[in-house]
Amino acid sequence: MRRNDDVTFTSSALKIPPFLHHQTKPSLPFFAQLAQTKLSFLHSLLTRARFPNSPLLCSASLSLTRPSSPGSGPKSLPILCSASLSLSNYQLGDSTQSDSVVAQQKSGGASGVHGPSRYDEERVLISEVLVRNKDGEELERKDLEAEALAALKACRANSALTVREVQEDVHRVISSGYFCSCMPVAVDTRDGIRLVFQVEPNQEFHGLVCEGASVLPTKFLQDAFRGGYGKVVNIKHLDEVISSINGWYMERGLFGMVSNAEILSGGIIRLEVAEAEVNDISIRFLDRKTGEPTKGKTKPETILRQLTTKKGQVYSMLQGKRDVDTVLTMGIMEDVSFIPQPAGDTGKVDLIMNVVERPNGGFSAGGGISSGITSGPLSGLIGSFAYSHRNVFGRNQKLNISLERGQIDSIFRINYTDPWIEGDDKRTSRTVMVQNSRTPGNLVHGNQPGNDSLTIGRVIAGIEFSRPLRPKWSGTVGLIFQHAGARGVNGNPMIKDHYSSPLTASGKFHDDMLLAKFESVYTGSGDHGSSMFVFNMEQGLPLWPEWLFFNRVNTRARKGVEIGPALCLLSLSGGHVMGNFSPHEAFAIGGTNSVRGYEEGAVGSGRSYAVGSGEISFPVLGPVEGVVFADYGTDLGSGPTVPGDPAGARLKPGSGYGYGFGIRVDSPLGPLRLEYAFNDSHTKRFHFGVGHRN
Numbered sequence: 001m002r003r004n005d006d007v008t009f010t011s012s013a014l015k016i017p018p019f020l021h022h023q024t025k026p027s028l029p030f031f032a033q034l035a036q037t038k039l040s041f042l043h044s045l046l047t048r049a050r051f052p053n054s055p056l057l058c059s060a061s062l063s064l065t066r067p068s069s070p071g072s073g074p075k076s077l078p079i080l081c082s083a084s085l086s087l088s089n090y091q092l093g094d095s096t097q098s099d100s101v102v103a104q105q106k107s108g109g110a111s112g113v114h115g116p117s118r119y120d121e122e123r124v125l126i127s128e129v130l131v132r133n134k135d136g137e138e139l140e141r142k143d144l145e146a147e148a149l150a151a152l153k154a155c156r157a158n159s160a161l162t163v164r165e166v167q168e169d170v171h172r173v174i175s176s177g178y179f180c181s182c183m184p185v186a187v188d189t190r191d192g193i194r195l196v197f198q199v200e201p202n203q204e205f206h207g208l209v210c211e212g213a214s215v216l217p218t219k220f221l222q223d224a225f226r227g228g229y230g231k232v233v234n235i236k237h238l239d240e241v242i243s244s245i246n247g248w249y250m251e252r253g254l255f256g257m258v259s260n261a262e263i264l265s266g267g268i269i270r271l272e273v274a275e276a277e278v279n280d281i282s283i284r285f286l287d288r289k290t291g292e293p294t295k296g297k298t299k300p301e302t303i304l305r306q307l308t309t310k311k312g313q314v315y316s317m318l319q320g321k322r323d324v325d326t327v328l329t330m331g332i333m334e335d336v337s338f339i340p341q342p343a344g345d346t347g348k349v350d351l352i353m354n355v356v357e358r359p360n361g362g363f364s365a366g367g368g369i370s371s372g373i374t375s376g377p378l379s380g381l382i383g384s385f386a387y388s389h390r391n392v393f394g395r396n397q398k399l400n401i402s403l404e405r406g407q408i409d410s411i412f413r414i415n416y417t418d419p420w421i422e423g424d425d426k427r428t429s430r431t432v433m434v435q436n437s438r439t440p441g442n443l444v445h446g447n448q449p450g451n452d453s454l455t456i457g458r459v460i461a462g463i464e465f466s467r468p469l470r471p472k473w474s475g476t477v478g479l480i481f482q483h484a485g486a487r488g489v490n491g492n493p494m495i496k497d498h499y500s501s502p503l504t505a506s507g508k509f510h511d512d513m514l515l516a517k518f519e520s521v522y523t524g525s526g527d528h529g530s531s532m533f534v535f536n537m538e539q540g541l542p543l544w545p546e547w548l549f550f551n552r553v554n555t556r557a558r559k560g561v562e563i564g565p566a567l568c569l570l571s572l573s574g575g576h577v578m579g580n581f582s583p584h585e586a587f588a589i590g591g592t593n594s595v596r597g598y599e600e601g602a603v604g605s606g607r608s609y610a611v612g613s614g615e616i617s618f619p620v621l622g623p624v625e626g627v628v629f630a631d632y633g634t635d636l637g638s639g640p641t642v643p644g645d646p647a648g649a650r651l652k653p654g655s656g657y658g659y660g661f662g663i664r665v666d667s668p669l670g671p672l673r674l675e676y677a678f679n680d681s682h683t684k685r686f687h688f689g690v691g692h693r694n
Helices: 030-032 038-049 095-099 114-121 142-151 163-173 216-228 234-251 299-303 317-329
Strands: 009-012 060-065 082-086 103-106 124-133 159-160 179-189 191-199 208-209 256-264 268-275 278-285 334-344 350-358 362-368 381-392 395-406 411-417 429-440 453-472 473-487 510-522 532-538 552-561 566-579 586-590 604-606 608-621 624-634 653-667 672-679 683-690
Touching: 038 060, 082 179, 124 142, 124 179, 124 299, 142 163, 142 586, 163 191, 208 216, 216 234, 234 256, 234 268, 256 532, 278 299, 317 334, 317 350, 429 608, 453 510, 586 608
Parallel strands: 124 191, 208 268, 278 350
Antiparallel strands: 009 060, 009 179, 060 082, 082 103, 124 159, 179 191, 256 268, 334 350, 362 381, 381 395, 395 411, 411 429, 429 453, 453 473, 473 510, 510 532, 532 552, 552 566, 566 608, 586 604, 608 624, 624 653, 653 672, 672 683
16 A cells, blocks of 8 residues: 555544533433333333433544645545544443444545545555544553553554544544543654544542432442542443442332433532332222222222332332232232322322222131041031121221031131221231130040040130231230130030049139230241241239139240252140149140141140151142151140149050151142051051141
8 A cells, every 4th residue: 555645634522422521310201101011111211221311422523634735726535535423322331332333424525525435445554553632742641541552443553544443443442431532633744644542531530429319328329439439430330330220229129210420520420310209109999890990898098008108209119019919918809900100290100009809708618627526427527607708897807707517516706807906007906706616625534434525615705916026026915705614415514524533623614714815926938838936825814713823835836948859847836834724724735736646635635745746748749749757745744733634544645756657738728638647556547637737
């Protein structure tokens, strides 16, 4: 290639995106795409361009001219006359855009221009490439000069370049993130054309101002910018920090993003964060058949008080999902969804909760198995009939009236529950209950002559209050009155059983007691294999001389450990009674929910007890699981301390163990359990149950 004499380059400066210098705060344009669904809104919010109103990169021009000889007219220059650089759709940190430079021929210029492609490909020999400051002097910081030179790909000494290649290298210098402008200047020297890139470095970072971030932690911002203090601002790194801020909002489902960033004089970076606050929350009832708006039976305030999302908060989709789940757990809604909509041009969001109500209640019938009956053609079978209303007065209050009747036992129960007492801010619930029951007494006083069974009749009335104590913990306190006594097979009241063991503590046909109850429950994740702990205490209050005075403590604990596909479940329970209590209230040990391999209560009954169990369950096929287990229970030597020693009269061992195997099947009624167990007396026994063990 021949040497290009008397050729000069002239160019306007290429600047960084002007949003880093001046830009007014947008009025949250991301709400424009909110009309369809909240998911598309979040996607639009988090994936849209980070600075949508920015004109991005200004245009730059690069031209080559040859001066005419003295006294001669203009000549047609068959090298390059003029070209312009146009950059579009460029985002910070997007290296793929660096190759989208387009060189276009501008109108005008020297004559003889035949087409842009010809001049784009015309090459000029460059003898030297330098990087200088905007005044043409050497940069004070050699590390910045090295960064600029490293960004150059095409422009090298003793290389033939086209306008496009020079323009692309200008773009690469800006894309390095350290410079706010870059101007290529060609200087004709004795040794050839020297190409000088005159750059202006960004300011050094000396401070940060963040506006509009009400929920973004200060420490997060400090950690994000800590490594840049005192250093030249790198636009690529700044873009990464902005991405991390937006990611922080996205991970938490919050409607927020960085809407503007600029570098002020003195090296102060100013960030503006747009957060969508909740302007209003409303409830819309939908018809369960047509899906059209309708009038609901539930009072809106009953639903709104369940929500943790409040006006003035930054809207979080994760928090909204939890609120939806909370409303569903009320048991009165069939479907619940949150629809966010823009609140005009305020930059806030209005939330509409669409709810579909379930039928309020009705009559039902069913059946089950009682563990207290172990003989007879219909042993253990019970039938039930119930009426329930889930939403009394439209306040989510529950009324349940039920009757259960079996071969011997029967229970009539009325429960009225207010899940959240009005005016209480601790989510305290109240339950009022009345119950009349007759249950088999063979757990403690079994083995009557001729297999005659005695029953324990109880009339109970009480009130209980429950509330969350802390995450996964709940507490219950209550006051319960109980009137209890024993009856024979013919229905006559009894004071002593066949072995002359007393059936009441007072020596009368009935025992009366007023119980103060306290219970604390830890539920873990709520799954059957999760950890669980229950502490229960009942204190008899002798307000009348005839009323019993005693203290009863009972605890249960469970821990599950996954071993591959199998689940190892360990459980332990124990209790103790002090004072004067009814013999039929003694702790009964043995049976399906205690020590398997024994009949119900056959191990013993005492003032104290301890039962441990271990089992390993594993999947077999579909809903079917296999299980192997081992149980051990003991009355801790307390059997003789029960009034009349009913366990000793029946020669119960007081301790024993069992082991075996079984299957479990998931069903609409709950897990169905069929187990085959052996005890330490080499007795074999089948156990059948519905639901998980207590």
